[in-house]
Amino acid sequence: MNPAWNLGNTLDAVPYEGMWNNPPVEDHVFDYVVERGFKGVRIPVTWTNLHSSGAPDWTLDPSWLQRVADVVDMALARDLYVTVNVHHDSWEWADVTLPNANITQIQDRFRAIWEQVGTKLGCVSSLVSFESINEPPADTEAEAQLINEFNEIFVEAVTEAGGFNTQRVLQLTGPVSDAAKTAEWFVPPANIQQPWALQYHYYSPYDFIFGAWGKTTWGSAEDYATLTEELSLVRRAFPDIPLILGEYDASHLNTEPAARWKWFDQVARVSTQHGVALVVWDNGLDHLDRNTGVWRDPVALDIVEAVLRGENNSLPDATTDHGDLEQWSSAFVWNRAGETVGDAELPWLFHGNSLVGVRTQTGASLVQGADYTVSSSAVTFRASFLSRFLGPDVEPGSKANLTLTFSSGAPSVVEVIQWDTPEFLAQPSPALGQDLNIPVQYKGWSMVAAVRAVAEDGTFLFDDWTQWLPPLQQGRITFNGQYFFDGEQVVIRSASLDAVASLGQPVDFEFEFYPRVPGNSITFTVDPADF
Template identity: 55%
Template sequence: MAVSNPRALAAAAASYFLTVSAAPTKRGAECAGSFEPISAADYVAAINPGWNLGNTLDATPDEGSWNNPPVQATTFDDVKAAGFKSVRIPVTYTHHFTGESPDWTIDPDWLQRVEDVVDMALERDLYVITNVHHADSWEWADVTRPDANLTMIEEKIHRAWVQIGEKLGCKSSLVAFEPINEPPAETAEHGAELNKINELFLQALAESGGFNTQRVVTLVGGAMDSMKTSQWFEAPTGYDNPWAIQYHYYSPYDFIFSAWGKTILSTDDLTTIKADLTNIRNNFTDVPLVLGEFDASPLNTEPAARRRYTDLVVRTAAALNTAVVIWDNGLDHLDRETHAWKDPHSLSILMNAAEGTPNSLADATTDAYATSQSSSAYVFHRVGDSVEDYTVSLLLNGNTLDSIAVDGPDGETLAAGAEYRATPEGDVTFTTEFLGRRLSAAPDAEPGSKANLTLSFSAGGTAGVEIVQWDVPVLESNTSKAVAGADLLIPITFKGLKYPAAVKMLRSDGVYLFDDWTQYLGPLQAAYGTYNGQWNWLGDNLVLTAATVDAVIAAGVDTTFTFDFFPRVPGNSVNYTLTV
């Protein structure tokens, strides 16, 4: 898309600008000291990679209302130590407006809290992007609603940013602003309204004083979706701010959200990811780009596939001069209480990919129509089987294997030759001598995770291999009568990894409980449900959500749920039947 000749705003937009102000006026924050301007291109280069302080100041109705405690400065120490250069601080203002039209006053205590958190990051020399986030775009700023009050939305976004700009206007050039998170848009008309909101945002910054007319901003398109942004975004005119475009990427949807049983990152997926990121760059060849949210969570994605996804997204973005900011809702990556990263290998891969350094990766199944799934992120040994040499395959990507060590304070470094053998092609074989000290051929051997290994290479990030002794889990019972209106918890004794991989949902009449179109997917996806919305797990319980139980009752047909586990091989599953 050419952005050097943007279309004029619609007549409706022009009338609002005349109402608010005939031209941007200078008022608001007055700052002592100086401001070191930075171009949008230099800013985007400097913030890569970044981290999102998710589900925190953006929680509703207040900070601490969701799964995270109030922000502690030590969190930014952890982020800085991990190698991140920037933080995105999403903020929801919906429940902090204390006044109505036309002033839309924001609670000064909330603005002070936002400033305090921004300062925590700045004190650690982290770049900061902050915005108007969750419920703001969900509740009062959704331009797609049939009853959307555009006059109110425009007035409120303008007044919000005047106040935010006044509060943060004297911050250094490390701070950038983003008008609103993922604003819904379904049509070109909606896209035009969001272009108008970008301009109102810039007008508000001009009115708010301080250094805000020199500050970098990351503007947004429809839903911050790359395709909608490419279709409908138009560049603002008449303002001096250096600007970039920010977009978000949670694709392939079924892989990222474990929908329809998907645990494989397929060959087609890998091609599509690269094409998607390339397409938006081709549409904005001369505009700095920020990929402000992306994520493949350790909670629900298979590790070899997840690490390959992270590597591909970050590496492709870096090659396209696009900064990345990983989403972290406090459950996904950094444990803010223990200060530990949940998948340090993904973190290492991300950091190296952002620098353009090749990573070596665990290989895994990429055939979407496979009947089983292999993963070189694991050594899987079934209880009762003899302990034998076990080979995992790596995508070395030009590197060589340097060492293998057992994780933990007393971890040992494996002896090449005696405990493992490696080929130049990337096959690593763990010997019976090594595995026999952790695994057993006894039929009553204890299942579970036996060790985690870290593989280090001549360059790039680390790879992880977990040694798991497994057997088929056991349910406390295999059937019950469906009871409407509540989640169903099914007690289970796990025997290996302590979570399910996917759940097949098939009625006794042969009809799929949900989404009969999945018959066209592979055998590990046909008739399968979606994580979180339809199934989950909690401690030593499998969970069928209330929506799933209610669907069984509505169908009026007994339904069998087949819970698959890792390794996803024939026989490693259990059945549970809900009767009506």
């Protein structure tokens, strides 16, 4: 199944398929998956709102069971390995950490679901695997034991459902599908006779992956060591068990490319060294545009595929000292409006490869020596070449896209950008209970790097402990939950407006852009008097 892809935010949407950011899945989506080179697909399924009766039978809606079976058939028709699970039920009704959790009822409902799913899919191809439950909450050893009991119930229910389920590959999970907790607390069911694998997930470091507290850098020696250690925990604990990294991702929506690609490379490399199958998470916004078949970050996926082929990837370098006051990245050539174009030296991590060639988005090949030069640690684009796209009087924006190919490994991309500080196009009035959408004119790369939220008296709106973080992180808030950007607007989330109202004083929201250098930011002030 390696590599595989997640059909996320679809059959697992709450309360129904189509209720999140994706329409109901169509057959052709799996063509895109196969064409991209994936061998497997994980189909997360949430069953919470799709029962036709409650306790004690917990009967599943037959039409929903059939819908799941139909989607499984779409994938099987393309010879994909398929995983079906119990997904967001883990926090909808199966959360054993809640103080009032009715463990008996939770276990009865869990058993009933798997008895019915096992019966419905009991005679489908052996390409189909069942996964017990996604990221079940557990904070203590006692709660982790309840997750182990989930796995026991899962095995019993699927086995008793009959069909070919006594031979089917089953995927078990540890508490929260977390590597450390799984390594410490997972115990395999004594009653399992089927071939089985252990699944866990990896989204670390949290602040980099989820755009929290201004963390836009990754790739220091410490970062590499931490990732390597965390991804080695489960293999050390279970040296002879097939392992599956059922979810991992660093989204292009909120991570800088060079840092992201280094992260993907190392996740794939360490996982592959440990014989772990890789299943990239995709919520419909991160990777595949399911309407057009376009993959939004092909470099990341190329990097993974190259690692699986045993090749080294050549990667653009970027800031690795998290204490720096600025951030640079070799995934870009930047020229500020009004400035003369100079040579652009981009530090590069060749990893034993040589640069074979460079071409533009039109397919035109660059001439080494005239358009660019290569050293042992950098690629330098000549000013004479860059002046075709950049210059003191050129309007801001992305002007060219350069693809670099190497003697081995994945190709990489450098974006050539003329930039200036963006501008707000309006000053809308905030209102409690809803997001504040602010029209913006980007003047360069259309992405927000971070947002600093500081009150009139110097108080950080959220997380005062960030005062002890490096300079580019102090007072910064979190992507999606507290700020967002979408097309031609930046967004202050309603939760941030509520926080301003509670604080009772004006707060400056400083939107910072790439390149992260002093002055490349604009500030919107929210005054609680305006609510």
